[in-house]
Amino acid sequence: MLRRYLRLAVTLLTLTGPLAPLAQAAEVNVMTSGGFTAAYQVLGPKWAQATGNTLHTELGPSMGQAPQAIPNRLARGEPADVVIMVGYALDELIKQGKVRADSRVELADSRIGVAVKDGAPVPDISTEAAFKATLLNARSIGYSDSASGVYIEQQMFKRLGIEAQVKGRAQMIPRIPVASQVAEGKVELGLQQVSELLPVKGAHFVGKIPELLQSVTRFAAGVPTGARHTEEAKALLRYLAAPESQPTVQRTGLDSVSSE
Known part of the structure; x- marks a missing residue:
């Protein structure tokens, strides 16, 4: 058990860098759609505890007319450092210049x-x-x-x-x-x-x-162009996609992204 926690600590330090002093801790705003939410709700708090940052999370679908839909939230100017959503919906936001293309991270496949x-x-x-x-x-x-x-x-x-x-x-x-x-x-x-x-x-x-x-849905994530905490957002995404996070991802009913 101790070895497992030590490995997790080493992983987090590798992915995020040294722990941030509390005075410099950031509140990272995350928007996530339903498919990856269960995994995020387990992994997110572990990342926050290890880094000293906090997470503010808004839930909403990847598309559609609902006011809570992630594209509609962004259009209203709601703050977001990370968006987690269906891959092709994320690609549309990248085309529109609302999410940084170089920040896209593959997270999981969903059936x-x-x-x-x-x-x-x-x-x-x-x-x-x-x-x-x-x-x-x-x-x-x-x-x-x-x-x-x-x-x-x-x-x-x-x-x-x-x-x-x-x-x-x-x-x-x-x-x-x-x-x-x-x-x-x-x-x-x-x-x-x-x-x-x-x-x-x-x-x-x-x-x-x-x-x-089946229709397999790819979930991916990215950093909006208006993000205030870009480095923390990228560190969170690296952690969510890391090999060490995959057992949690799989327990929530998702499939890990196959290496191609």
Whole structure:
């Protein structure tokens, strides 16, 4: 146990440099979307404790019309030193000159899963045919307003040939975790990225949808051009992407980025 903590301390010092004196500690403003939030909520405090910095965190989707969406927060001029979000949404902010291109860091890959209410019968989603039947038999289906939900609505239902059959029973759920609606009994079948399903109490994680139907979402992070604490932000991103952080990333339902 002692060796493990010593390795963590060495890792943090390597990634962040010497611990900052408290008088010089920075409050790093972070905006993060749901998919990486569970991992960030574990790793972020460890980084803050080791460096003496503090983290101020705002949650919001990577895209969409909700006021809490990260692009909309930035457009309003809300302070941000780090943004953690879906990779292609981050790329759009880089194109717009709102995030520094040289700051982009790959964090994790996320796959879509299924949840039902605790105590409900567990459906079969083990094959494409079984998953299709489960969707057709569900009284109601919920999916997110972020990357996974856009894929489900615009592509997956069409690929399965059930777009017309589920119309009226399938709905996009903005901003809040889909599994929270499942836990409350408002939606029978919830589809969202695994890392967003797992933390919700009252919902049972069934498993990932069949790989042939998957849409893998890359989560990445960057430093906005208006960041006030650029060096601290870069140090935080190095830590989140470090090999030593990957066990935590994987425990939250994400897949580590494969080395290419």
